[in-house]
Amino acid sequence: MDLRFLDAPPTDAERDAVDAVLGPAESGWDGGRREAADLRYARGGHAARDRRDLLLPALHAVNDRVGWISPAALDYICRRLTVPPAEAYGVATFYAMFAVHERPRRVVHVCTDIACAARGADRLRADLAERAGPPGGTGSEVVWHESPCLGLCERAPAALALEAGAPPRYAVAAPATAADLDRLTGAAAAPDEGPAGTGAHGSAGAATFASEPAAGGRAEPPAHASVPQAGEPGLVLLRRIGVVDPESLDDYRANGGYAALRRALRLGPAGVIREVLDSGLVGRGGAAFPTGRKWEGTARQPDTPHYLVCNADESEPGTFKDRVVMEGDPFSVIEAMTVAGYATAARKGYLYIRGEYPRALSLLENAIARARERNLLGRDILGSGFDFDIEIRRGAGAYICGEETAIFNSIEGRRGEPRSKPPFPIERGLFGKPTTINNVETLVNVLPILLMGGPAYAGIGTGRSTGPKLFCVSGTVRRPGVYELPFGATLRELVTLAGGTPDGRPPRAVLLGGAAGGFVRGDELDIPLTFEGAREAGATLGSGVVLVLDDTVDLPAILVRIAAFFRDESCGQCVPCRVGTVRQEEALHRLSTGAGARRTDLELLRDVGAAMRDASICGLGQTAWNAVESAIDRLGVFGAEPAAAPAEAPSPAHAAKEDR
Amino acid sequence: MSTPVPLAPPRRLVDVTIDGREVRVPEGATILDACASTGTDVPTLCYGDTLTPKNACRVCVVEVDGARTLAPACSRAVEPGMAVRTDSERVRHSRRMVLELLGSSVDLSTTPEAPEWMERYGARPERFGPRAEPAALGERDARHAGAHEPPDGAAAATVEQPPKVDNDLYVRDYGKCIMCYKCVDACGEQWQNTFAIGVAGRGFDARISTEHDVALPDSACVYCGNCIEVCPTGALSFRSEFEMRAEGTWDEERQTQTTTICTYCGVGCNVTLHVQENEIVKVTSPHDNPVTHGNLCIKGRFGFQHVQQRRHD
CATH class of the missing domain: 1.20.1440.230 (NADH-ubiquinone oxidoreductase 51kDa subunit, iron-sulphur binding domain)
Structure with a gap:
């Protein structure tokens, strides 16, 4: 491969940002200083090209630091990773959160998707357009965009401000008022002159985002504010939310954390898979494929290494359950991934989280760092001889990357385009190797399965829909939020639990399963919330979206x-x-x-x-x-x-x- | 002396049914291969005989019994006992829609088989409404992923835009581009390893682009023209062909094709000279050549002017 590069060098900030992810350049060959010794060898081959998967983190690093990706910065990344610039340009322009044309450091994403539209996002947007100019306008300090679902539907209408710098900052306004948006679209703060590398992505223990919100932003309510049932007895998946400090590993362990991993290590991989098969657990991301069969399929593959991917690219409009779990109980996701890795003989897990979830990202980064400190990740976990570690990969604004094969391409540093199936991920997934990919909610279900045993878990719910299920209730209801119910409750029970519609107006329609799901009428609330029940009614549960629309909605x-x-x-x-x-x-x-x-x-x-x-x-x-x-x-x-x-x-x- | 014939290792044969007719094809063959063995015609656009199938255009879809969705014939491998229907109502509907969607958004005037297929499947691209005005040059290249101007519904959006004429050798007329990915694959890892072009942007705004959207002479392009060789719609064409078409003098009826050997180096690539009125107007290369598979370099592809420097004395 004979790559052609520009002559323009990156700025110091761009170079610092990239080097913070990739380490300093080795030689003149990969963008470093040119020395006479460089003439005596050629750098290339597989070793140089094998780091392509760092393309997305490197693009993030520049975008986080400068706000946009200049041709010189893109070129520098390409030199470092031996990626053809035309391909890297194709990757950078694939994602909505990256810009390849100069733009202000602060970008405000104003959600105009379904749940926010049902809660007055249109008026908010129209007001903002009047005061701050049209979306994508050419302000020098701040630019705002209309955004697809930000996954903050329980607090609709929502807005997210991201501000580049070292470190980058963010602020969430939800529910957002006109005054909130005025503050967020106000002037950005002067860039911080933090030491280079504080914004490093992927380096051990370093947080991507600053802990203080961006100027004009207020502190977010805690995650358990999104769980109206928080603290109630009988909860399975949500039981720790609002009970534990999401930053504290000790708190997590004091509340039953890591008991499931210990049991898994006693059962052995085959024993874990048997429990999961017995539990009848099916995927919660939307496709409802039996999880045990997926794990068994990967575990059996002779090809190595095996990979595990946790799909936290929750982008289905109206879905926010995974965010709430990650923000309220992040260690459970890490523990569940470790169990899944153990069962499927994977030593490396990737947690792919959507770029619009900065708080969940920060909490997961903390959780992984704390788990490593205590040997709950890394080599010889708990003295079992099992090695496993997790790397977080951040999406950059692409719903399609939640598709199981698109996520592989995205992690590998390619455009997030789905692959043809067959071959299926259990045979050829990430990096062409056998891969298990599960949604966040699916994975956290494995912990109670191990603690109560597969058959006991299978006793919850109905027939083929076993276990508890998280539902994302939003739209025109009194108490929107994440609800946990055993499979089998009716839609009416759920809507009633959420307080019904305000003013007692009849719901005109309920969107089940998100934009990829379907509507049912307000007089069809007796549909049982099970996979079979929804199917019989000609609907789908999908990812658990229950978006209620009353007759005021257009x-x-x-x-x-x-x-x-x-x-x-x-x-x-x-x-x-x-x-x-x-x-x-x-x-x-x-x-x-x-x-x-x-x-x-x-x-x-x-x-x-x-x-x-x-x-x-x-x-x-x-x-x-x-x-x-x-x-x-x-x-x-x-x-x-x-x-x-x-x-x-x-x-x-x-x-x-x-x-x- | 007889020529050695390379033999593939023997492959098991698989029984499949194509439109009710049983055929035996080697294991690993595609449905398209199986269709070819029964003489069943399947339209293809993004399929290239020298490239790994991308199955992006979906015009070759067929119905496989028991499958929820249709399958692309060009890339789906046959399985024992597979029953395939190539002319069911579902198949005809999807093929018609693919042709209508492409026909309404792309200029297919130089896609050889398009009119015949449109007629066969009853495609009426005009039913989506009048075509929107072509975009200004560079406008589509600047679009940002995940955002678009709301349509007014009065006109059907298209990818049409002025052709990019930025060098002496070939023209990129992306108003004719169906995004089959073949040029990108030929330029990149499947053949040329030059990587001068890639797919940029997303969705309807996806486009073929050089790095940073620079003009071709500033890009990594080496002008091998292997992208032109595989382009199914004429979006990429020789400057000579482009100009003759503009003047209205391009006439394939009056062209001869002569396959000969490139005289530049010792590799001995086959070149097929397309000649109209005693002038070379285009150079292609036979895809069945076991060494080059239709690929050439800049010399074989474009270095023919000296043949036409006639003495005037």
Whole structure:
């Protein structure tokens, strides 16, 4: 590989930021000072190219320090890692949180996604646009963007400010008021002149973000404020949230922490897998695949090494359960990953967390550092002879990276595009090796399984949906938050637990499973919240989103927002999804404004939707039409006949233009 | 003397059914291979005979009995007992939609088989509405991932933009690009190892780009033209072809193709000279050449001008 680089050198700050992740350059060959001795050897080959997976952390380092990635900085990273600049440019431009054009150090992300839209994000955004100019504007100090779901739905409407510096800072405003946004979009503080490397990503024990919020931001409420049941007896997954200090390993151990790992080490890997198989645990990320079979499949693979990936790229609009678990009980995630690594013969785990979760990231970084100190990670864990360590990888604003094979590409330093399956991850996953990939909630379920035993766990819930389940309740309810219920409760019970709708207005619709899920009507609240029950009702639990919309919500506008989301988040690899999501948004736009012929556009939506579902490479395209289809068929939006129950009157705002 | 024939190790044969007809194909063959053995025509766009299938365009999808979604014939390996349908309603629908989605967003005027397929599957790309105005040069290249201007629904968005003419040898007309990834694969690790181009951006705004979106002469490009060789839509073309098409003088009916041996070095690559009115207008290379697989270097691809320096005395 004969790479061509620019002549422009990086600035000192850019070089420092990159070197903090990669260490200083070895020689003139990889971007360091050119010495005469460099002429006597050539650096290259596999050793030079094998660090490609550090591309994403290096891009983050520059973006965190400077706010954007200049051509010279990108080039320096490429020299250091022997990555072709054209490929690195493709990676940098894939992620929404990176910029390759100069921009202010502070970027404010204002969520306009479904849950926030149901809570007045539109007015907030319109106000902000009036005072601070349009999104993406060219202010010198601050720029703001409309953002997809920030995973703060229980405190909607939400905004997140990220400010580059050494170290970078963040601030969350949720629920955000106009005054909050004014403060966040106010002038950024002068850059800190901290010592180089304090913002290092991945180096042992170092925190990525400063602990003090960015100027204009206020301290966030603790994680247990998002769990209305916090402290109640009988909780399984949420039992420590609000009870333990999320920064304290001692607290965690005093509350049952690391008992599951000890039991796992006694049972042996095969014993752990047997318990998980007996428990009937299925994946909580949305696909509901049996976890025990996945673990067994990976453990059996002769090829080595095996890898474990914890999917914490929780980006499904309306989902925030994994964030709350990571913020409220971070050690449980680390312990569960260690157990999973032990069972599947992996010595290395990657925790891939979305870039919009700075607080969860900081708490996990702390948890990993504390666990290493006590030999709960690292070599010969607890004297068992088992070696395991965890590396955190931070996403950078791409919903698609939650897809199990896209996450591998993202970690490997490639564009986060899904791969074709087969081969499946258990055979060829991360770095082409056998890999187990599980969602955060799935993994933390393994701890109670080991403590109570697989069969006892299987006794919770119903039939094929065993165990407790976390639900993300948001929208127009009195007490939004993460709720834990055993499988089998009805939707009505959950909505009642969340206090019902304000003013007792009837819920018009409930979005189950997020943007990739589907709507059910307000009169269908007797649906049992189990995988089978949801399926029988023609819905899906997906990632556990329960987004309640009362009759004040503008449904067509919500559908346009969902379509815009998929158009933005499609990776662009396959035609049905890349172009189909665009055509879907265009048609919905016409339908919601009353332009164009309604019947033709509905037919067009169905045609495009069927092709996306049948012919897309991955789950994003295959589900991009689900919510829209259910809104048309089930809710009767745009005047189509609802599939089952009597048609309800279209909302007054749209009654006039829907019938043509 | 007889030529040695390289023999692949023997492979087990697998029984599969294509549209009800039983065929035996070697283990590891793709559905597309199996279709070829029964003479079943499957349209392909992003498939390249010299490249690893990317299965991005999805025009080759087929229905495999028992599968939830359709499968790309170009890359899915056959399995024993697999029953494949290539002409079911679901297959025809998805192929029609892929053609309509591409036809409505990309200029397919120089994609050879497009009109025939459009007719076969009844594709009507115009039903998405009038085409939006082409973007200004460079506008699409500056788009940021995860954000877009809300559409007004009055026009169908396209990838159309003015062609990039920044060197003497070839033209990049990305208004004709279907994002098949073949040029990137040919430029990168599958053949040329130059890595002058990659896929940048995301979703509908994804595009083929040089590093930092610089002009081709400032990029790592070595002008081997192996990207042009694999481009299925004419988005990449010789400057000579581009200019003749613009003048309306390009006429493949009047062209001859002569395969000969490149005279520059000792490798002896095959070059196919496309000649119109006694002028070389384009150079390709046979894909079945066991050494070069259709790849050339700048000399073989573009170094033919000296042949046409005629003496005028």
